[in-house]
Amino acid sequence: MGIAIASGAYALSFGAIATTSGLSLLQTVCLSLLMFTGASQFALVGVIGSGGSVWAGAATAALLGSRNALYGVRLSTLLKVSGLRRLAAAHFVIDETTAMAIARDGESESRYAFWVTGVLLFAFWNLGTFIGALATSAIPDPKVLGLDAAPPAAYLALLAPRLRAREPLAIALAAGLVALIVLPFVPAGIPLLIVAALVSMYGLFGKSR
Amino acid sequence: MMWTGLLVASAACYALKLAGLSLPARWLQDLRIQRTVPLLPIALLAALVATQTFSVGQHLTIDARAAALAVAVIAVILRAPFLVVIVVAAATAALLRLF
Numbered sequence: 245m246g247i248a249i250a251s252g253a254y255a256l257s258f259g260a261i262a263t264t265s266g267l268s269l270l271q272t273v274c275l276s277l278l279m280f281t282g283a284s285q286f287a288l289v290g291v292i293g294s295g296g297s298v299w300a301g302a303a304t305a306a307l308l309g310s311r312n313a314l315y316g317v318r319l320s321t322l323l324k325v326s327g328l329r330r331l332a333a334a335h336f337v338i339d340e341t342t343a344m345a346i347a348r349d350g351e352s353e354s355r356y357a358f359w360v361t362g363v364l365l366f367a368f369w370n371l372g373t374f375i376g377a378l379a380t381s382a383i384p385d386p387k388v389l390g391l392d393a394a395p396p397a398a399y400l401a402l403l404a405p406r407l408r409a410r411e412p413l414a415i416a417l418a419a420g421l422v423a424l425i426v427l428p429f430v431p432a433g434i435p436l437l438i439v440a441a442l443v444s445m446y447g448l449f450g451k452s453r
Numbered sequence: 454m455m456w457t458g459l460l461v462a463s464a465a466c467y468a469l470k471l472a473g474l475s476l477p478a479r480w481l482q483d484l485r486i487q488r489t490v491p492l493l494p495i496a497l498l499a500a501l502v503a504t505q506t507f508s509v510g511q512h513l514t515i516d517a518r519a520a521a522l523a524v525a526v527i528a529v530i531l532r533a534p535f536l537v538v539i540v541v542a543a544a545t546a547a548l549l550r551l552f
Contacts, residue, residue: 275463279466279467281470298454298458311493314486314491315470317481330471334471390521390542393546396502396518396521396522400525401538419495419500420503423499424513428512442496443495444489
């Protein structure tokens, strides 16, 4: 339950950032309903908000969503879902549900944790998005409230738990630097795709550690 | 255009989730894939932090957002909750612009 309320608070900021990035209330709400994976949603609206094309944003969102495929692999042996239940379960395959499911001993406890976390998060995530979007769509100049400083803080908060070792920290610093170096020379949003290509090459072809 | 992009992005994210549940596990258990995929969010989120703090359009710049980021870094180190990190960052930028 705590995790669901935390996600509602997090969704408030998503709703606020999405509408100040230029999405309509309906687009913001639909994104939370249909995409339902936080980091991808934040990245998509961030790229649009900084003047990038929706396609650069979509590509970034999909790249960030790739980790959910790996979560799916871990969950498939626990959940044992097929048919329509699999189609429904897939929508809930995200960081939080995976963490809750694999933290349980026993398959039935895992399954229960997955579905309860998924349904509660989905409810709070969409409620929070709606309230955040509604509240900020009434604000004429978001810069006065410092809302343009909110997206980097949101990315940082999403990033921080992944930086608990030296290698990820080095990768994060290098990625930020490379993005800034190429930024003046390519359209908005493209620095992210360059960074994604470079880190993929590093992961796929670099020496194993 | 915007709607199409949002729907395609949502469909792609859903397809990735479904792929993990549906594809034979060994396809995605390749060591290089297991190593590379977790690096993507780290690199992309870091690049997002950098570009959205230090640029306006295609120009590099330092403004109130840099100070906001510094405050956010402190908040994150102190393990502040998500919403607190956002609010202190936004408040820092707003206050700096008042003076």
